[in-house]
Amino acid sequence: MNALPLCCFAPVSWYVLYAEDSFALSEEEYFQKQTYRNRFDILTGNGVQTLTIPVESTGGERKLLRDIRISPEYNGKKTLQAIRSAYGNSAMYDFIEQELEELFLKEEKFLFDFNMRSHNWVCRWYPQIPKGRLIESKIPEERLAEPKIHFVKEMEVERWKQRGTRPVELKSYPQVFADRFPFEKDLSILDAIFNLGKTSVKALGHVNNS
Numbered sequence: 001m002n003a004l005p006l007c008c009f010a011p012v013s014w015y016v017l018y019a020e021d022s023f024a025l026s027e028e029e030y031f032q033k034q035t036y037r038n039r040f041d042i043l044t045g046n047g048v049q050t051l052t053i054p055v056e057s058t059g060g061e062r063k064l065l066r067d068i069r070i071s072p073e074y075n076g077k078k079t080l081q082a083i084r085s086a087y088g089n090s091a092m093y094d095f096i097e098q099e100l101e102e103l104f105l106k107e108e109k110f111l112f113d114f115n116m117r118s119h120n121w122v123c124r125w126y127p128q129i130p131k132g133r134l135i136e137s138k139i140p141e142e143r144l145a146e147p148k149i150h151f152v153k154e155m156e157v158e159r160w161k162q163r164g165t166r167p168v169e170l171k172s173y174p175q176v177f178a179d180r181f182p183f184e185k186d187l188s189i190l191d192a193i194f195n196l197g198k199t200s201v202k203a204l205g206h207v208n209n210s
Helices: 012-018 076-087 091-105 111-123 157-162 188-195
Strands: 003-005 023-026 039-044 048-054 168-170 205-207
Touching: 003 091, 003 111, 012 023, 012 168, 012 188, 023 157, 023 188, 039 076, 039 188, 076 091, 076 188, 091 188
Parallel strands: 003 023
Antiparallel strands: 039 048, 168 205
């Protein structure tokens, strides 16, 4: 079974992959900077915006994701404000606003806990996705391997093949700012939820098995 990193409101293609029985969460992995482990992309009136959950410095030390602390500088209200500006006019915003406040305003010390809560919340919108599928590493901590898939947006087909898996083919759907921008694919799963509501993963895309 292939391991996926535990991301923060992961991209749509991440969830298309995770919906397959051959993919699971990596319970133990090293934190990597500038990845979707602590950031996610939304579509605003000015284009794509990346929102970040700031974390405390590791001082150059390599640490497991479960040991990464969220920075005291994190401002959940500011993140919510950005989301409201982007999706306040979406079909689902009024139904989701209170739940998002509970997610972003609850104090969490560790990024792993925040990401797991956000993942479990997303799974409620896609009943086909089992939220508890984890890979427990049996490797000693000092020898932990990275997940086989270093989740990168818009991976080229050849790179997917090198990772031993298959590319995701995404479908388009109506977005809030469709009158300003062409369809922006593979944003945070939040974009799909705000615009589509509860739907099937098949409405988002599929893993190319050919």
